[in-house]
Amino acid sequence: MIETDIIIIGAGPVGLFTVFEAGLLKLRCHLIDSLPQPGGQLTEIYPKKPIYDIPGYPTVDAGELIENLEAQIAPFKPTYTLGETAVSIEKDGDLHYIVTTNKGTRHRAPNIFIAGGLGVFEPRKPPIENIDEYEEKGVDYIIRDPKKFKDKKVVISGGGDSALDWAIYFVENEITAEVSLVHRRKEFRGHLDSVQKVIDYSNEGKINLITESEVVGLNGVEELNSVVIDSKTDGKYVKEVDNFIPLFGLKPKLGPIADWGLQIEKNAIKVDTTDYSTGIPGIYAVGDINTYEGKLKLILCGFHETTIAVQSAFKRIYPEKNLVLKYTTVNGVNGF
Numbered sequence: 137m138i139e140t141d142i143i144i145i146g147a148g149p150v151g152l153f154t155v156f157e158a159g160l161l162k163l164r165c166h167l168i169d170s171l172p173q174p175g176g177q178l179t180e181i182y183p184k185k186p187i188y189d190i191p192g193y194p195t196v197d198a199g200e201l202i203e204n205l206e207a208q209i210a211p212f213k214p215t216y217t218l219g220e221t222a223v224s225i226e227k228d229g230d231l232h233y234i235v236t237t238n239k240g241t242r243h244r245a246p247n248i249f250i251a252g253g254l255g256v257f258e259p260r261k262p263p264i265e266n267i268d269e270y271e272e273k274g275v276d277y278i279i280r281d282p283k284k285f286k287d288k289k290v291v292i293s294g295g296g297d298s299a300l301d302w303a304i305y306f307v308e309n310e311i312t313a314e315v316s317l318v319h320r321r322k323e324f325r326g327h328l329d330s331v332q333k334v335i336d337y338s339n340e341g342k343i344n345l346i347t348e349s350e351v352v353g354l355n356g357v358e359e360l361n362s363v364v365i366d367s368k369t370d371g372k373y374v375k376e377v378d379n380f381i382p383l384f385g386l387k388p389k390l391g392p393i394a395d396w397g398l399q400i401e402k403n404a405i406k407v408d409t410t411d412y413s414t415g416i417p418g419i420y421a422v423g424d425i426n427t428y429e430g431k432l433k434l435i436l437c438g439f440h441e442t443t444i445a446v447q448s449a450f451k452r453i454y455p456e457k458n459l460v461l462k463y464t465t466v467n468g469v470n471g472f
């Protein structure tokens with residue numbers, strides 16, 4: 137059993153910053169996330185995109201913001217259960233809760249912060265029968281590290297910005313040996329600039345643009361070595377590849393959070409804005425997962441919410457102690 141002061145469900149930016157604010161009050165935190173790494177949407181969906189509305193940073197890449205948050209919370213030695221989904225919360229005595237994951241890991245604390253964002257991410261998979269067999273063996277739904285595709289023959293599928301941007305990125309950074317972009321229509325849904333760039337690169341022979349076509353089959357013994365493409369004009373044919381990257385987006389699903397007896401409205405948890413509590417003592421909801429009048433799903437709003445909620449969590453553990461706000465400029469950051 138992992139024991140701590142605050143169990144944080146969701147290691148996105150808001151979950152991570154919770155560790156800092158809790159640490160200033162000498163509260164320890166443990167984070168749970170179904171993804172294998174911290175960072176939430178920023179790491180999973182847009183690590184290379186610049187963010188412009190983080191106070192004090194005119195611009196910061198999403199991935200860099202997560203790295204900075206990890207460095208900022210390091211003095212408070214957070215611990216993690218990663219790659220596991222929190223599936224249940226039970227009461228344990230008057231004060232404590234036990235959170236259990238899908239793999240059976242148990243965590244006990246008097247406070248739970250649900251920082252679950254939009255929920256658990258699931259990729260939208262194309263309807264190819266044996267696609268699950270090739271996951272991590274040539275099929276990727278998300279590009280975490282583009283260098284993985286160095287000198288590979290890659291087929292990207294999709295008609296949105298993600299598919300266009302990655303095809304362009306591979307060409308401009310000379311990553312892949314060959315990049316093909318397969319899309320079932322003639323027209324793309326992405327930004328006009330990106331569409332034009334892809335057409336230009338296609339005319340220059342740098343992108344193999346295959347429209348009005350779909351990837352319908354995958355072959356390979358241990359790993360993927362070819363895809364079957366079904367083209368409106370040429371019919372079915374086999375193309376040798378090292379990697380197939382279908383980029384049809386991720387769909388977040390609220391998942392188990394919906395079953396915890398909390399008040400849910402529009403796929404989010406209703407909270408009291410005095411302290412972002414859920415109505416169940418000791419259970420708070422912060423960041424994109426919560427809703428209240430005037431809610432904005434922005435990182436800086438989540439940072440504010442969790443700062444307030446941590447004060448309330450402290451009072452739940454130490455009702456007799458008087459909490460005095462201390463500036464970090466005066467007190468510094470005293471880790472554990």
Ligand SMILES: Cc1cc2nc3c(=O)[nH]c(=O)nc-3n(C[C@H](O)[C@H](O)[C@H](O)COP(=O)(O)OP(=O)(O)OC[C@H]3O[C@@H](n4cnc5c(N)ncnc54)[C@H](O)[C@@H]3O)c2cc1C
Nearest residue numbers: 146148149150169170176177221222252253255423424435
């Ligand atoms: C393309 C894009 C661009 C954006 N640009 C900006 C911007 O410029 N500025 C801005 O402020 N915001 C922006 N946002 C919004 C911003 O990303 C979110 O507001 C932010 O990620 C919310 O942080 P969070 O920590 O609340 O949740 P998330 O980042 O969603 O993290 C939640 C985490 O909880 C985990 N989780 C959920 N349920 C469970 C469970 N049951 N068990 C275990 N783990 C669970 C998930 O796996 C996830 O990692 C953008 C979003 C997108 C998609």
